[in-house]
Amino acid sequence: xxxxxxxxxxxxxxxxxxxxxxxxxxxxxxxxxxxxxxxxxxxxxxxxxxxxxxxxxxxxxxxxxxxxxxxxxxxxxxxxxxxxxxxxxxxxxxxxxxxxxxxxxxxxxxxxxxxxxxxxxxxxxxxxxxxxxxxxxxxxxxxxxxxxxxxxxxxxxxxxxxxxxxxxxxxxxxxxxxxxxxxxxxxxxxxxxxxxxxxxxxxxxxxxxxxxxxxxxxxxxxxxxxxxxxxxxxxxxxxxxxxxxxxxxxxxxx
Amino acid sequence: xxxxxxxxxxxxxxxxxxxxxxxxxxxxxxxxxxxxxxxxxxxxxxxxxxxxxxxxxxxxxxxxxxxxxxxxxxxxxxxxxxxxxxxxxxxxxxxxxxxxxxxxxxxxxxxxxxxxxxxxxxxxxxxxxxxxxxxxxxxxxxxxxxxxxxxxxxxxxxxxxxxxxxxxxxxxxxxxxxxxxxxxxxxxxxxxxxxxxxxxxxxxxxxxxxxxxxxxxxxxxxxxxxxxxxxxxxxxxxxxxxxxxxxxxxxxxxxxxxxxxxxxxxxxxxxxxxxxxxxxxxxxxxxxxxxxxxxxxxxxxxxxxxxxxxxxxxxxxxxxxxxxxxxxxxxxxxxxxxxxxxxxxxxxxxxxxxxxxxxxxxxxxxxxxxxxxxxxxxxxxxxxxxxxxxxxxxxxxxxxxxxxxxxxxxxxxxxxxxxxxxxxxxxxxxxxxxxxxxxxxxxxxxxxxxxxxxxxxxxxxxxxxxxxxxxxxxxxxxxxxxxxxxxxxxxxxxxxxxxxxxxxxxxxxxxxxxxxxxxxxxxxxxxxxxxxxxxxxxxxxxxxxxxxxxxxxx
Numbered sequence: 127x128x129x130x131x132x133x134x135x136x137x138x139x140x141x142x143x144x145x146x147x148x149x150x151x152x153x154x155x156x157x158x159x160x161x162x163x164x165x166x167x168x169x170x171x172x173x174x175x176x177x178x179x180x181x182x183x184x185x186x187x188x189x190x191x192x193x194x195x196x197x198x199x200x201x202x203x204x205x206x207x208x209x210x211x212x213x214x215x216x217x218x219x220x221x222x223x224x225x226x227x228x229x230x231x232x233x234x235x236x237x238x239x240x241x242x243x244x245x246x247x248x249x250x251x252x253x254x255x256x257x258x259x260x261x262x263x264x265x266x267x268x269x270x271x272x273x274x275x276x277x278x279x280x281x282x283x284x285x286x287x288x289x290x291x292x293x294x295x296x297x298x299x300x301x302x303x304x305x306x307x308x309x310x311x312x313x314x315x316x317x318x319x320x321x322x323x324x325x326x327x328x329x330x331x332x333x334x335x336x337x338x339x340x341x342x343x344x345x346x347x348x349x350x351x352x353x354x355x356x357x358x359x360x361x362x363x364x365x366x367x368x369x370x371x372x373x374x375x376x377x378x379x380x
Numbered sequence: 381x382x383x384x385x386x387x388x389x390x391x392x393x394x395x396x397x398x399x400x401x402x403x404x405x406x407x408x409x410x411x412x413x414x415x416x417x418x419x420x421x422x423x424x425x426x427x428x429x430x431x432x433x434x435x436x437x438x439x440x441x442x443x444x445x446x447x448x449x450x451x452x453x454x455x456x457x458x459x460x461x462x463x464x465x466x467x468x469x470x471x472x473x474x475x476x477x478x479x480x481x482x483x484x485x486x487x488x489x490x491x492x493x494x495x496x497x498x499x500x501x502x503x504x505x506x507x508x509x510x511x512x513x514x515x516x517x518x519x520x521x522x523x524x525x526x527x528x529x530x531x532x533x534x535x536x537x538x539x540x541x542x543x544x545x546x547x548x549x550x551x552x553x554x555x556x557x558x559x560x561x562x563x564x565x566x567x568x569x570x571x572x573x574x575x576x577x578x579x580x581x582x583x584x585x586x587x588x589x590x591x592x593x594x595x596x597x598x599x600x601x602x603x604x605x606x607x608x609x610x611x612x613x614x615x616x617x618x619x620x621x622x623x624x625x626x627x628x629x630x631x632x633x634x635x636x637x638x639x640x641x642x643x644x645x646x647x648x649x650x651x652x653x654x655x656x657x658x659x660x661x662x663x664x665x666x667x668x669x670x671x672x673x674x675x676x677x678x679x680x681x682x683x684x685x686x687x688x689x690x691x692x693x694x695x696x697x698x699x700x701x702x703x704x705x706x707x708x709x710x711x712x713x714x715x716x717x718x719x720x721x722x723x724x725x726x727x728x729x730x731x732x733x734x735x736x737x738x739x740x741x742x743x744x745x746x747x748x749x750x751x752x753x754x755x756x757x758x759x760x761x762x763x764x765x766x767x768x769x770x771x772x773x774x775x776x777x778x779x780x781x782x783x784x785x786x787x788x789x790x791x792x793x794x795x796x797x798x799x800x801x802x803x804x805x806x807x808x809x810x811x812x813x814x815x816x817x818x819x820x821x822x823x824x825x826x827x828x829x830x831x832x833x834x835x836x837x838x839x840x841x842x843x844x845x846x847x848x849x850x851x852x853x854x855x856x857x858x859x860x861x862x863x864x865x866x867x868x869x870x871x872x873x874x875x876x877x878x879x880x881x882x883x884x885x886x887x888x889x890x891x892x893x894x895x896x897x898x899x900x901x902x903x904x905x906x907x908x909x910x911x912x913x914x915x916x917x918x919x920x921x922x923x924x925x926x927x928x929x930x931x932x933x934x
Contacts, residue, residue, distance in 0.1 A: 143831035143851075144764075155760055162761065166751040173719065173747045180722040181740070184729045197716055204712050208754055212705045215758030216698055222760065223694035240520070240613070259611040259618075271611075304612045305514040306624055308689070308767055312833030312846075317763050321624055321691045322513055323607025339846035343767040345507050345837040346514065347521040348433040354845035 145312050148334040148359060151222045152315035158214055165207060227297035227329035234288070235299045237270055238307030238320040241349030243340060244269055247283040247369065254299075255279020262303065270303075283372045288357045291365035292335050300326045308343030311357055319344055332359040386476035391483050392462030393798055395453055396791070398487055402449035403784075405494070407866050409442040414859040420840050433522045435839035436505035440523075441497070443508030444531065448538050449490050451642035451783045456580070457482065457545045459645060459790050460573050462797065464549065466897035467567050469558020469907050474551035478544050485541035493534035499526040507837060509635065512605035512627050516597045519613040532595050539588035546580035549573055560907035565926065567895045567911045568662060571669045572648030575676035576641045582680065583634040583641075590630035597622070628690055632683035639779050640679040644672060646742055646786025647714060653739040653789060654718055655912040656893050659726030659923065662912050663717050671710035671717075678707045688759040689766050697759040704757035711750055718743055726914045733891070734808030738789035741816050742782050748820075749778025752827070767837075770830025776823045785815075788872070795876075796890055797897060801883030807875045814868035821861025825854045892923060899927035 140146050141159045235246040235254055242264075248254050255278035262271035272279040290296050300309055302320035309328075310317045313336075318328045342353035360368065385391060415422065416430045416438075423429050430438075461479060465472050473479050496503040501522040506514045510531070518525035553574050557566075566574075596602040603620030605627045610618035655662045662668055684692060684700030722730065722740075730736075752774040756762055765771060788811075795803050829851045834841070841848040841855065889898040894912055896904055908930035915922040924930075 141831065143828045145833060155764065158758070159755075159761055159764070162755050162758075166755060169751050170748060173715070174744065176719055177722065177740070177743065177747075180719065181730065181732075183723075184725070197720060201712060201716055205709055208705050208708045211754050211758060212702060215760045216701065218760040219694065219698065219701075219758070219763075223697070259609040259616050262611055304610065305517075305520055306511050306690075308835070310767075310833070310835065312764070315764050317689045317766055319690050322610045323618070323621070323623060324625075324691050326691045339843075341833070341835055341843070341846060343835040344511070345436065345439075345505075348431070348436065348505065350436070351432060351838040351840055352843050354843045356845055 145338075146334070147313065147315055148332050148336060148338060149314040149316065150331040150333055151218070154218045154221075155315045158218060162211060165211075169204075222330070223328075226327055227295055231295040231297040231329055232291070233297050233299070234290070235301065236288070236309055236320065238300075238302040238304075238309065238342070238346070238353075239264075239269065240304050240347050241342070241353040242269070242286070243288075243307075243309070243342075243353065243355040245285045245288045245355075246270060247285070247372075248278075249281030249283055251278055251281055253278040255282050259303065283369065285372070286355060288340060288355060289365060289368050290332050290357065290359050291362045292332055292359050294362065295329060295331045297327060297329045300328065305346050306344050307346050307353070308341075310341045310343035311338055312341070313338035314357070317343055332357075335359045335361065384480070386480045388461045388465055388473045388476065388479060389797065391476075391479055392458055392460070394483055395458035395461055395486070398483070398490060399450045399454035399458055399787075402445045402453070402490060406442050406445035406450060407869065409438045409445070411862060411866055413438050413442065414862045416839065417841070418856050418859045430839070432839050433505050434502070436507070436521075436837060437497075437503040437523050437527075439837055440505055440507050440531075441493070441503050444493060444535075445490075446780065447508060447638065447642070448535070449486070449493075450787075451779065452538075452542060452638065453486055454787050455643075455645035455649075455783065455790070456573065456576050456641060457486075457542075457549070459569070459649070459794070460549050462794055463897040464552060464570065464573060465556065466899070467570055467895055468553065468556065469561045469896055469904050470552060470556035472556075473548055474556050475548045478548045482541045482545035482548065485537055485544070489534045489538040489541060492530060492537060496523075496527045496530040496534070499530060501525055502527055504528040504531045509631060510594070510627075511631075512594060512597065512624050513607075513610050513612060513617070515627075516594060516606050517610075517612045517617050518598070519615060519617070529595070529598070532591050532598075536588060536591045536595075539584045539591065542580050542584045543588070546577040546584070549577040550581065553577070558904065558907055564666065565907055565909070565911055566669075567648070568651040568665075568668065568672070569645065569648040571672050572644040572646075575672055576644050579637045579641050579676055579679065583637045586630055587634035590627060590634070593630075594627065625687075625691060628687050628692075629683070632686045633680075635686065636683040637676075637679045639775070640676055642779050642783045643746075643786075644676065646783055646789075647672060647746075649786050649790055649793075650718065650739045650742050650746075651714075652895065652912075653735055653793065654721045655914070656891055657731045657733065657736040657739075658721055659728040659731075659892075659914045660721060660724070660912075661910070661914055663721045663724075665910075665912070667713060668717050671713045674710040675707060675714075678703060678710070682707060685757055685759075685762070688762045694759070701757055701759050705754060708750075708754050708757075711753075715743070715747060715750070733792075734803065734805055734812060735789045735793035735891070737809065737812040738785050738792060741785040741812060741819075742789060744816075745777050745782040745785060745819070748824070749774055749776070749782060753778065764833075765830060767835055768830035769826045769834050769836065772836055773823050773826035773830060776826070777819075781819045781823060785819075788812075788815075791876070793891065794897070795879070795883075796886035799880045799883065800886055801879055802886045802890060803875050803879040803883055807871050811868055811871040811875065814871070815865060818861050818863075818865025818868055822858050822865055825858050825861075828854050829858075889925070894923055894925045896926050899925065903927045905929065 256276040300320040307320040338357040340355040504527040603622040608621040913924040
């Protein structure tokens with residue numbers, strides 16, 4: 127992981143300080159972030175050069191000719207910049223959030239719980255089985271409260287690592303058992319809260335194999351800072367092998 | 381000075397002392413956090429090791445103290461009680477006793493809040509935003525029991541206090557203006573207080589309602605904010621089918637305008653000080669006043685930008701993104717207006733006494749913190765930056781530093797009204813320069829931590845998976861700068877108390893100001909002048925205070 131952050135600074139492709147991007151939608155996001163950071167840095171510098179220049183001069187030399195045309199031009203240029211930011215951002219936002227995932231996307235459920243992330247794969251039947259809060263029992267290997275009377279639950283696979291095949295779109299359904307958590311994968315440029323009582327969908331396509339930290343970004347209690355997990359992006363073959371290696375759900379929560 | 385006073389100027393001083401107490405404690409809490417982040421195993425005197433829940437309690441109490449008891453109380457009720465009646469040619473506030481009650485309720489709320497440190501399990505840990513179900517369920521963590529109840533009670537009392545204070549301010553501005561004090565003759569500070577008092581009336585009422593609903597969820601078996609089947613710490617607590625998002629909407633409907641309540645008075649004050657110390661009228665007075673109103677109005681319709689990734693409908697995210705981006709427009713007008721005023725001062729040129737320096741510092745932070753606003757207003761960028769240190773940097777620059785520098789400007793400027801003396805200029809200038817360096821050193825690098833993905837509320841950098849070792853040096857720099865910033869405030873404290881006895885005597889109107897709080901006793905008759913009448917086409921500084929009659933030839 128330290129190597130990952132070191133790379134973030136060296137990698138020319140990521141905006142400054144950001145970890146390398148590993149998702150398709152992150153390319154546009156990174157581009158937008160780069161020119162936004164550049165634009166506001168320039169505005170900051172120009173405003174301060176103007177300010178310091180005025181302060182050093184202390185007095186006005188020309189009391190005639192008002193530079194109001196200059197001010198209006200500057201104002202219009204800044205408004206154009208805000209508009210440009212808003213429009214570009216809305217395009218990207220709409221393309222990643224307005225529509226759901228494609229029907230071919232892989233389904234994975236993400237469940238936040240003080241202070242642990244769990245990931246559930248629906249198994250061969252491609253359907254998530256029912257859960258009940260009163261069945262939740264992490265010590266006995268059922269941290270999500272799967273109801274095994276529901277036949278769809280029986281082949282569900284619960285993991286504490288999120289393993290995804292590279293280049294395949296994934297549709298995450300986010301849930302929380304107790305309080306609000308923030309599901310954040312910096313390397314996938316993805317963040318969405320996991321809210322109790324709601325099932326929220328976010329989707330993305332990982333492009334680069336590797337491991338990426340998953341963090342909790344919404345304060346959720348005393349274990350907030352250690353509520354982390356790993357996203358492992360692997361080849362399709364490795365993914366299939368990993369999935370096949372998982373046994374029945376009762377044995378799968380280490 | 382009588383303690384149970386209804387005199388507005390004495391109450392102003394009391395409000396400011398209340399904020400001074402809160403800001404002192406809040407600063408010490410933030411220092412403890414900064415030290416713990418860099419030296420996690422260092423034990424604290426009288427406490428020992430900082431546990432994760434201790435750190436979160438520090439964050440929660442720091443935020444609550446600073447936002448409510450410093451940035452809401454001081455720029456609004458503190459300064460307005462000090463000078464508002466004089467500035468509009470009134471004898472006193474419309475409701476002096478209401479004003480006094482509001483002060484004592486605020487003081488009671490502060491004591492109540494601090495009591496949360498001393499109850500079993502200590503202060504709450506859910507942050508100043510207190511998102512349920514965490515804040516609704518005592519079992520969700522230490523401090524969420526008695527500590528959270530006390531927090532809710534304190535904020536409830538504070539809502540009532542702010543509301544009463546705002547009623548008094550609004551009634552004073554609307555009803556107590558002296559003869560001839562028309563809308564276009566109001567100093568810019570009064571325009572700001574007009575807007576903030578309306579905002580306070582609207583949004584603190586909503587916060588009070590939300591706090592009562594949350595209290596009811598905790599103790600009366602209701603379920604406004606807790607969904608069915610919610611399982612906290614092994615117990616199913618969800619009874620009805622409430623929604624945590626309801627709290628987010630109610631809270632941020634208050635929370636965003638609150639930011640403007642904190643910073644608008646500073647904008648008004650900076651405008652006044654720039655006119656005063658550039659010896660020139662406010663450039664585009666009507667536009668500048670209108671933009672304050674526009675910012676206040678737009679501030680009411682942007683709360684959803686705190687919720688882009690909260691599970692809110694993404695279409696709503698777009699709507700809130702556009703209203704938020706729109707705020708950049710009036711803010712840009714204000715900044716360009718200020719820069720233009722400073723570029724073209726009156727014939728006397730610019731003067732740089734300490735209040736002016738702090739007003740310029742306010743402007744610098746307003747630009748620095750304001751510019752990241754349009755970045756965070758874009759939901760797609762916020763979906764990376766939300767709840768990272770980038771946001772912490774943004775609001776500390778625009779609200780905390782800009783806000784506090786405007787408070788310093790106001791204290792240095794109006795100090796003679798309370799004591800008849802000026803604060804020490806040399807110490808004041810030293811205070812300014814060290815604070816400026818410390819503040820930029822503390823908050824500018826936080827942007828880099830945020831870009832690296834470091835979330836807020838993390839008491840340590842190294843977690844089980846992500847270590848953030850690349851930003852460790854950055855974090856050390858932030859801590860050292862924060863220490864410098866805090867140390868500089870000792871100069872300020874010394875200056876306040878020392879100058880009261882030994883400061884240079886101010887005499888009448890020490891800053892050559894035009895607004896009415898500087899009028900000699902009994903000089904205010906019918907007001908016939910604009911608030912900032914400096915004559916530009918002369919080769920010497922010439923100004924006409926508002927108390928001067930317009931017909932009088934000099």
